[in-house]
Amino acid sequence: MTFELQIVTPDGLIFEGEAEKLFCRTIAGDVCILARHCNYMTALGMGEARVTMADGTVRRAACIGGMLAVTGGKARLVATTWEWAEDIDKARAEASRHRAEEILARKGADARELELANARLRRALVRTSVAR
């Protein structure tokens, strides 16, 4: 059984169509949406997301921030960033991770810098783990 799924980001409509299964990480932990899910609403965390298409193929993606809503059997995923595993620039994510680690290892960085570096490190880790 499939349900209607819509994935949008500020960069455009990523996916619209039928899906069998949607797996993603929310602020409260991992969830999996199947067809006939009740009305549901949550905010997304950072992590790997998996969409099982109507034909059974699984696509993986790095999904960071945003929200997930199911209304009337239709799922809408509004993400801040959504990158399919095959589109992730591995070298860039690696480089970003190194930069963030350098800043975190350095002493004397101010709180704002640390916070930014932390966020960058987490994003880079999600990307590299998905791209692997």
Place this chain on the structure above:
Amino acid sequence: MAGSMKDIKLRIKSVESTMQITKAMELVASSKLRHAKLRVEKSRPYFDVLHATLADIAAHNTDFSSSYTASRPVKRTCYVVIAGDRGLAGGYNANVFKAVAAHAQGKDCCYLPVGKKALEHYLHRGAEVLSREFPEAEDVSVGHCFSMARTLAKGFLAGEFDEIYVGYTNFVSMLTQTPAVLRLLPLNPPKEKAAGPQPLILYEPDSQAVYDAIVPEYLAGLIYGALCESVASEMGARRTAMDAASKNAGEMIDTLSLHYNRARQAAITQEITEIVAGGEA
């Protein structure tokens, strides 16, 4: 006569070079407009879905009062004003400022200008400016919108301001752009509740946490959408203004050439008359 002929020639030359500039600017604006329009079209689904989803929750929710939704007595208002980076775009910048000024009349306000013209405008007026970080409207990315939204949400929760509006320009078509002022916070749930049973929504972990996580995102989405519209509008306005300028320059050259030819003819006639008169004498 010879002096005036030279003058006219010089005028024609200077108008011609101005026309070259306006033509070039029109071309640049057209190509940028294409990009900006694409960006507007790409960001619209995000904008629509985000808006629809939040409207859904606001309409169905009965059991919580978030500080984002509750309206409180307004002491201070914050305006995010999105204008252009440079002039020569007809009334584009002035129209946004006028719309915001009309809206802000009699209120205690602070401003968050985006774009060089907006920053200059409010600094010049001596208005309170929240941040000078966004002097280039064209270069503002989604990331910037998020940091802007976080600052705004924090300020709103801390009570620094009790209302947030965004002043921007709606891109209606290539030829029409209308300035608008949109309310960002507090969110107002629609007044009329649908009759009959309300569909229930399951919130995880709970509605308050979800709301707190989503509202900054929603703000960023709205600001980003407004920004895309504004940039497209600026390019549209500049294109129209430059098109009109080029046309005017063309007309001016036509009249000037007419004057020039007349002056030339007059000079020749005079010369002939003088020669004939000299021959008779």
